[in-house]
Amino acid sequence: MVGWGEAVRLDLGGADRFAEAEQWWRDLVANTEVADDIGLPGTGLVAFVSMAFADQPGASVLVVPKVVVGKRDGVVWRTELYRAGDEPEGSIVEPVRRVRVTRYSEGHLPVTGYRKAVTEAVRRMRAGELEKVVLAHDLIAETDTALDQRFLLRNLAARYPNCWTFAVDGLVGATPELLLRKTGATVQSRVLAGTAWPGSGGADSAGSSLDSAKNLSEHGFAVLSLADTLRPFCTTLDVPTQPRVLQLPNVTHLASDVTGRLDPAEATGPGALLRLIHAVHPTAAVGGTPTPDAVAVIAELEAMDRGRYSGPVGWIDADGDGELGIALRCAQVEGSRVRLFAGCGIVVDSDPDAEVREAAAKMLPIRDALETP
């Protein structure tokens, strides 16, 4: 689904951002006249959503584009939204502009600081303070001219066809992780945690290292956090007993596809998906276990604002359906300044040097997309 122009936009922050977003969306749906002859998920009124990871400052955004073009199972549609008195939005398409990276520099948390943060997290886990925490760091790329986000999008979509490629208000990426998709009463999630990359486990990156006790425990925490928070909304919830392997061009992950049937009371209304997202975010794929302790440790040891990296990103429609991934393998674009992020799940037996290498492997999608000739 591609949208352009901003018919309506909501900027919000803080711990109440999910509840406020839900209320705003319900009101907007109630006050908008819609003619939708197709009636598929994603047709009619749609908002693009990108929520911050943390409660503070929590800067998040919902954008209702002026024009949306979508495609599902061979059906193509175009939705246009006007406010009273608006001119129709033009559709002049300019060619994608290529950029060149002129330099990379340290972000708010340089690699040396990241290594120290991981070492400290492991020390705390050995002392029994928490079981898992996902720590991230950032990197700055500068480009010769203002970045055309479509350049990144196009390169990411070409190289990562199995991922969800997204761009919402300057946050651009291709994530392999589905936080929640809601279609009527069906809810689905793809939980990822546990990573191997070329060289991490010997010749075969999908071999021994992915099967390690460390990766399996990292994965187990992530699945449990999603299942425990989603189950109260469901009449049934299918959680695989064993993860499968998800192969991507840069890394290999342990993956669990979870499917649930929503309680009828939870399946209806425009705010349904936002309510579910509020309940499950942050899973231990980006937060940790126990969640409140992990979120506090992230704020203390990273000591940076993650912004919308590792927050929910995607779209919602007027029926409360939609698809929200976790914003991973992404960058925040501001003109010619691009801030890249990557994080790793840390457990008691994590090796700080290996986590630094894993984070570097996770930054490759954006780096490759930026550096595509």
Ligand SMILES: C=C(O[C@H]1C=CC=C(C(=O)O)[C@@H]1O)C(=O)O
């Ligand atoms: C936090 C990230 O990845 C998460 C998702 C998959 C595997 C992960 C891991 O093995 O550490 C992370 O939990 C990231 O890409 O920045």
